[in-house]
Structures are given as structure tokens and as C-alpha cells.
Amino acid sequence: MKPFSESCVQNQAVILKQLKLLCPHPANILEIGSGTGQHAVYFSKKMPHLEWYTSDRPENHPAIKLWLDEAQLSNLHYPFELDVKKSNWPELAIDIIFSANTAHIMSKAEVEAFFSRVGSQLQKEGLFILYGPFNYNGQYTAESNARFDLWLKQQNPDSEIKDFEFLNSLAKQSGLEFSQQIDMPANNKILCWKKK
């Protein structure tokens, strides 16, 4: 049976609304940490002008493949085996990198590797779109995020909500320029960087 993520159902329509504005033209989009594959199916169906490339660590591939096999969308592609810590990123001309709810799961070292790689993989003018909860100057934006962060750290001491300032300094080192922040429901944000 296909695994199911309730949070994907809750956030997919609001994320789609922003992705349509951010990605209006035909493009190759690589998703990092596709999870169940639900987002990939939903977004690629609603945005057929995008070639949507899924990826994740191998343990999530059976789930992603079940979702993709059922959807049968010609612009949606089987997952690449991709752990941000490793160097085997796909040899693809990538215009956009999208990732949802991954930075707070990853350790700081993984996020450093993630941003470094995004900078080298993206084409000039390429866009990096990161969705999730973020802190600003070490402060939570909401009490619910503080509770979520505590829960995250109980699951894995390396997981935590990351500071925007930390992410943006990694982005700068990687040749990415901050372009915009979009406030999203449930105290989440979309952060966008552009490859210079």
C-alpha cells in the first residue's frame, strides 16, 4: 500500500499557488527529499510545463515509485538516489531545485553540504526554493514552531529548525543570492535564492 502523508495534503495547494508564480516557464526541476512522492505527483500534474525529477535516500524509493506508477505522468521522473552528503548528484541541466520540509530534518553538516551542492548544480539564474519552518536571529516565529523544534530534537539530536541567517550565509558562499521570502500558513515560509 502507498504510504500517505497528511501534511502533504494540507500544504500542497498553498505551495502550488506560489510555485506557479515562481516557475511559470518550462524547466527542469529537481526535488530533494521527495519523501512519499505525493508532492511530486500533485505538482507535476498541475504544472505540466515542468519536468519534475524526484530524489531521496534509497529507503524512500519504493514509496515514491508506487505513487509515480499510479500517476503515470510523462513529465514526472523516477527518483534519483540522492543523499545531500554524497557526491552522486544527477548529471542534469537543472533550472530549479525544490525541497520541502528537509532542512530541519537534516543536521547542520548535511545542510552545509546541501547548499554547497545546490550552488554548483544550478544553472546561472537558476532558482532554489526551500519550504519549511525557519528561525530568524535564533528566535522562533511562533510558539508552535518552538514545540515542533523540541519534538524534532527528541527524535534526533541533530535535527532542528535552522536559522535563516545560517542558511543565507551558506547560500552566499555557494554563489546564491537571496531573492525572496514568502509567508505561508502554519508558520512556514518559502525561501528563494537565485544562482548568480
Ligand SMILES: C[S@@+](CC[C@H](N)C(=O)[O-])C[C@H]1O[C@@H](n2cnc3c(N)ncnc32)[C@H](O)[C@@H]1O
Ligand atoms: C519530513 S520529510 C519531507 C518529505 C517531503 N518533502 C514532504 O514535504 O512531505 C524529510 C525528507 O528529507 C529527506 N532527507 C533527510 N536527510 C536527507 C539527506 N541527507 N539527503 C537527502 N534527503 C534527506 C528524508 O529522506 C525525507 O524524505
